[in-house]
Amino acid sequence: VAALARAYRRGLVRRTRALLDYSDAQGLPRLRAAIASMLAATRGLAASADDVLVTRGSQMALSLAARALVQPGDAVAVETLGYRPAWDAFRVAGAEIVPLALDAEGAQVEALLEISRRHRLRAVYLTPHHQYPTMVTLAPGRRMRLLELARARRFAVVEDDYDHEFHYEGRPVLPLASVDRSGAVIYVGTLSKVLAPGLRLGYVVAPEPVLARMTALRGLTDSQGDLPLESAVAELIEDGELQRHVRRARRIYDQRRHALLAALDRRFGPRLRVRPPAGGVAVWAEAVPPVDVEAWARRALAEGVSFQPGRRFALDGRPRPFLRLGYACLDEAEIEEAVRRLARSRP
Numbered sequence: 586v587a588a589l590a591r592a593y594r595r596g597l598v599r600r601t602r603a604l605l606d607y608s609d610a611q612g613l614p615r616l617r618a619a620i621a622s623m624l625a626a627t628r629g630l631a632a633s634a635d636d637v638l639v640t641r642g643s644q645m646a647l648s649l650a651a652r653a654l655v656q657p658g659d660a661v662a663v664e665t666l667g668y669r670p671a672w673d674a675f676r677v678a679g680a681e682i683v684p685l686a687l688d689a690e691g692a693q694v695e696a697l698l699e700i701s702r703r704h705r706l707r708a709v710y711l712t713p714h715h716q717y718p719t720m721v722t723l724a725p726g727r728r729m730r731l732l733e734l735a736r737a738r739r740f741a742v743v744e745d746d747y748d749h750e751f752h753y754e755g756r757p758v759l760p761l762a763s764v765d766r767s768g769a770v771i772y773v774g775t776l777s778k779v780l781a782p783g784l785r786l787g788y789v790v791a792p793e794p795v796l797a798r799m800t801a802l803r804g805l806t807d808s809q810g811d812l813p814l815e816s817a818v819a820e821l822i823e824d825g826e827l828q829r830h831v832r833r834a835r836r837i838y839d840q841r842r843h844a845l846l847a848a849l850d851r852r853f854g855p856r857l858r859v860r861p862p863a864g865g866v867a868v869w870a871e872a873v874p875p876v877d878v879e880a881w882a883r884r885a886l887a888e889g890v891s892f893q894p895g896r897r898f899a900l901d902g903r904p905r906p907f908l909r910l911g912y913a914c915l916d917e918a919e920i921e922e923a924v925r926r927l928a929r930s931r932p
């Protein structure tokens with residue numbers, strides 16, 4: 586907070602005119618350049634400042650991508666468990682949402698071949714790094730096949746890499762966008778997880794025609810972003826502050842992940858089946874035998890503990906005996922206490 590406040594003040598004082606004037610819808614060039622070099626250094630993504638659009642969080646990016654891609658009658662494939670705000674953005678743009686099955690290797694991308702024969706498939710929306718909400722990483726063979734299919738069947742891949750920075754087991758898997766040679770991938774990232782969701786800073790890297798269309802659409806509702814903030818965050822990226830913060834946060838979140846897994850094991854044993862996630866800021870746990878997870882969530886809330894029951898993520902709206910437990914914002918003592926109350930409130 587101190588570093589951000591200093592950078593914000595410095596920008597306002599030193600570049601008053603430039604930061605308080607009208608600008609353009611693509612975002613401050615300095616921030617676009619800083620994001621491009623960060624993506625090159627950490628994700629093997631060869632983008633320049635011109636290839637980046639700064640948005641107010643990934644939600645704006647997803648909404649713009651939906652509007653840029655979808656014509657009425659188009660279909661967009663999404664995983665059977667996923668991120669509802671993205672689905673809604675595609676729906677509002679006129680897309681028919683088509684389910685894509687999931688398993689332990691991530692989305693069953695081969696099914697896209699059949700889907701693209703039966704529908705006018707315009708795009709598939711995925712979170713391949715840590716599938717939301719199951720946390721599975723899309724298997725390498727499927728990544729390649731997905732890009733092949735996208736090229737052959739001419740659909741776009743909207744890759745939402747919302748928690749790229751938080752990967753604990755080995756090196757992070759590089760985004761699909763870093764190996765896409767045919768311009769199929771629209772890559773969406775955010776600073777909501779690494780800095781703060783309230784800053785509303787996200788970004789898109791996409792092929793020129795799509796990026797230009799998204800930029801034009803953004804300008805219609807929000808002619809430019811928050812330039813003093815964009816300048817301050819650019820400074821944090823340039824001077825390495827952001828990467829230092831990411832490294833600190835990653836270490837702490839990894840400890841919290843271990844604390845949660847250990848506490849769950851102690852209190853529940855085999856009654857809660859957890860596949861330790863390789864990354865992310867949440868755990869996906871299955872109640873064994875199945876219990877009424879929604880009743881559990883209500884009872885836990887009465888104890889001051891909030892978690893998301895499986896149904897919340899289900900495209901078909903049906904209950905699932907799963908819990909998604911976010912741990913990043915709790916310290917180890919709080920995690921222990923939360924799991925104790927979770928155990929007490931189990932139906």
Ligand SMILES: Cc1ncc(COP(=O)(O)O)c(C=O)c1O
Binds near residue numbers: 642668777
């Ligand atoms: C799958 C997914 N995408 C994106 C986001 C981030 O959204 P935003 O950048 O709009 O804050 C989240 C936050 O929870 C998420 O879970």
